[in-house]
Amino acid sequence: MRDTPDRDDSLDLMSLAPTLILDPASDTVLATNPQAAELLGLDPAQGARFSRHLADGPAQMVVFADEVAHRGTAWTRRVKMLAADGTALDVELRGKFLEHTEGARLLLTLIDLHEMNLRAEIAQAAEMQRAGLFEWHRAQAFFSELERRNQLILNAAGEGIYGVNADGKTTFVNRAAQEMLGWTADDLLGTDIHSKIHHHHLNGEFYPSHDCPIYQSFRFEQVNRIEDEVFWRKDGRPIRVEYVSTPIYDQQVLAGAVVIFRDITERKENERLLREALDEVAALRDRLEQENAYLQEAIISERAHHDIIGTSPATRQVLARIEMVSRTTANVLITGEPGTGKALVASAIHKDSDRRRRPLIHVKCGAVSSDTLESEFFGHMRGAFPGALRDAPGKLELAHGGTLHLDDVTELPMEMQGQLLSALQAGEVRRLGDTRARQIDLRVIASTSRDLDREVAAGRFREDLFFYLNVFPIHCTPLRDRPEDIPPLAMHLLRLACKRLNRRTPVITEGTMQTLTRYPWPGNVRELANVIERGAIVSTEGKLIVELQGRPSPEPRPAAAVMTEAEIEQLKVLNLIACLRETGGRVAGPNGAAALLGIRPTTLYSRIKTYGLTEGDWR
Numbered sequence: 001m002r003d004t005p006d007r008d009d010s011l012d013l014m015s016l017a018p019t020l021i022l023d024p025a026s027d028t029v030l031a032t033n034p035q036a037a038e039l040l041g042l043d044p045a046q047g048a049r050f051s052r053h054l055a056d057g058p059a060q061m062v063v064f065a066d067e068v069a070h071r072g073t074a075w076t077r078r079v080k081m082l083a084a085d086g087t088a089l090d091v092e093l094r095g096k097f098l099e100h101t102e103g104a105r106l107l108l109t110l111i112d113l114h115e116m117n118l119r120a121e122i123a124q125a126a127e128m129q130r131a132g133l134f135e136w137h138r139a140q141a142f143f144s145e146l147e148r149r150n151q152l153i154l155n156a157a158g159e160g161i162y163g164v165n166a167d168g169k170t171t172f173v174n175r176a177a178q179e180m181l182g183w184t185a186d187d188l189l190g191t192d193i194h195s196k197i198h199h200h201h202l203n204g205e206f207y208p209s210h211d212c213p214i215y216q217s218f219r220f221e222q223v224n225r226i227e228d229e230v231f232w233r234k235d236g237r238p239i240r241v242e243y244v245s246t247p248i249y250d251q252q253v254l255a256g257a258v259v260i261f262r263d264i265t266e267r268k269e270n271e272r273l274l275r276e277a278l279d280e281v282a283a284l285r286d287r288l289e290q291e292n293a294y295l296q297e298a299i300i301s302e303r304a305h306h307d308i309i310g311t312s313p314a315t316r317q318v319l320a321r322i323e324m325v326s327r328t329t330a331n332v333l334i335t336g337e338p339g340t341g342k343a344l345v346a347s348a349i350h351k352d353s354d355r356r357r358r359p360l361i362h363v364k365c366g367a368v369s370s371d372t373l374e375s376e377f378f379g380h381m382r383g384a385f386p387g388a389l390r391d392a393p394g395k396l397e398l399a400h401g402g403t404l405h406l407d408d409v410t411e412l413p414m415e416m417q418g419q420l421l422s423a424l425q426a427g428e429v430r431r432l433g434d435t436r437a438r439q440i441d442l443r444v445i446a447s448t449s450r451d452l453d454r455e456v457a458a459g460r461f462r463e464d465l466f467f468y469l470n471v472f473p474i475h476c477t478p479l480r481d482r483p484e485d486i487p488p489l490a491m492h493l494l495r496l497a498c499k500r501l502n503r504r505t506p507v508i509t510e511g512t513m514q515t516l517t518r519y520p521w522p523g524n525v526r527e528l529a530n531v532i533e534r535g536a537i538v539s540t541e542g543k544l545i546v547e548l549q550g551r552p553s554p555e556p557r558p559a560a561a562v563m564t565e566a567e568i569e570q571l572k573v574l575n576l577i578a579c580l581r582e583t584g585g586r587v588a589g590p591n592g593a594a595a596l597l598g599i600r601p602t603t604l605y606s607r608i609k610t611y612g613l614t615e616g617d618w619r
């Protein structure tokens with residue numbers, strides 16, 4: 001240490017804080033370190049008087065020096081100090097008493113409070129920054145973990161998920177979406193996804209983006225759920241999708257939309273196959289129903305479709321007409337007395353026609369009750385009327401693709417005749433209780449044992465239905481007018497009956513055959529079949545015995561005598577008189593003579609006039 005207030009190297013070692021040695025008695029700064037010289041701005045030229053640096057005079061300094069002398073060490077902030085240029089210094093003085101041979105010395109350390117505050121603030125700021133950085137890192141780690149987890153969730157989702165911003169540009173695409181679409185995230189991110197995957201409908205129609213429900217979600221804040229549209233894969237193939245597009249918000253501002261979609265191609269394909277299978281099942285069921293009904297019909301009516309037996313000109317003509325008409329689609333009207341084989345002819349026409357693989361439906365019109373007539377012909381839906389427990393097709397529907405045989409067609413009530421004609425002409429039926437019309441394609445064969453001309457004339461049968469049915473007439477001749485058919489028929493019917501009865505076939509003796517041939521057979525072939533069957537049951541000793549219900553076998557009829565025109569005219573007049581007598585002179589009306597004769601009343605009036613008949617002739 002030096003006795004001058006110049007720099008003292010020992011003080012450099014002692015302290016980095018501004019420090020000086022003061023002789024309080026002479027108010028002299030004996031030594032300083034550079035920090036103190038710099039702080040106080042000591043200038044050797046201006047001398048080393050310490051009191052120059054005291055802002056409020058020496059009083060406080062004296063008090064402090066006494067305290068230091070008394071305690072050995074002390075500190076104070078009461079001594080206000082100035083730099084050499086008069087700048088106020090904010091310092092804390094720390095004093096230490098030093099014994100010296102030349103008197104007491106005061107070692108003063110000046111703590112620059114201003115700098116200390118500054119450092120404290122910097123330290124605090126540094127501390128805060130350090131803490132802030134840490135928090136920031138923590139937040140960053142938290143969010144990146146969150147994002148990673150979200151990515152994991154998005155990628156693990158089975159549904160395709162993608163996001164678009166408010167400009168329709170793709171913002172994210174999950175793995176499932178990339179797999180389903182064949183487009184990678186790189187292909188899609190930042191691009192207009194609609195133009196890549198949603199540009200056309202399945203039918204090839206262009207799909208403008210402003211019509212797209214996804215566009216509407218991010219433009220008009222709509223949640224849209226779509227059940228069946230297509231997205232286009234990168235390889236150009238469509239996939240059927242269902243999707244939900246939901247608008248998304250950032251701080252309550254519409255930011256875009258998220259689309260969650262599912263590939264339903266397989267489901268749609270399965271639905272299509274299922275629908276097809278169900279349609280097929282329904283068609284098969286209908287067909288089975290029809291065929292079942294046909295079989296039932298066949299069993300109920302006990303119609304064995306035997307071949308038509310007979311060699312008479314009448315039978316040969318019937319066979320020729322069957323051959324002529326069966327391959328056409330023409331409707332056929334079969335007339336003839338009961339039991340003459342009309343149903344057999346109808347079956348033969350069907351069997352020879354192109355419709356033979358489809359059913360032949362026989363409807364015995366006279367046997368259907370008037371209550372169920374409509375449902376019988378047109379069918380009904382379940383619940384259409386009390387007792388309609390299930391859907392049922394009508395006879396017209398059952399005959400679809402095949403043939404409908406209207407047996408005893410004249411028995412149909414007039415109203416039903418009209419309904420039937422409309423359905424047949426329109427080629428469609430509507431089941432009772434159904435709104436849907438069903439197409440029918442059928443051929444109609446009608447048969448009757450009545451004189452249809454007469455029925456029409458009598459107003460009991462619709463003329464338009466008559467014309468519809470009578471496209472191709474076939475007449476079955478009564479058995480009595482074709483006796484040459486009786487032997488082959490008798491043998492044929494006997495073979496059938498014995499087969500059915502499981503009996504040996506007896507022989508028909510010549511005498512028996514003559515008896516059969518002479519009999520007038522009012523019941524025609526049906527009666528012959530019954531007689532033969534009874535005979536087969538009662539026959540013994542291998543011979544057929546026939547019982548003809550006590551009717552006398554008439555003598556063989558003489559060949560018909562040839563009549564002159566005059567004789568025929570005479571017969572007509574007599575017949576007309578007998579007819580008018582029968583009707584009590586009534587000409588018109590259902591029970592009038594005209595109806596009985598099968599001619600129009602006007603025709604009858606003109607005939608009465610022509611023959612000059614008067615009431616006295618039939619009274």
Ligand SMILES: Nc1ncnc2c1ncn2[C@@H]1O[C@H](COP(=O)(O)OP(=O)(O)OP(=O)(O)O)[C@@H](O)[C@H]1O
Pocket residue numbers: 304306307308309310336337338339340341342343344345407448449476489525526529
């Ligand atoms: N030519 C024939 N050859 C063989 N069997 C016949 C012949 N004609 C009629 N039959 C038989 O006679 C029976 C009566 O015939 P079918 O029922 O066809 O008569 P139909 O004229 O339709 O009678 P209906 O007017 O009473 O209904 C049937 O068993 C039928 O097989």
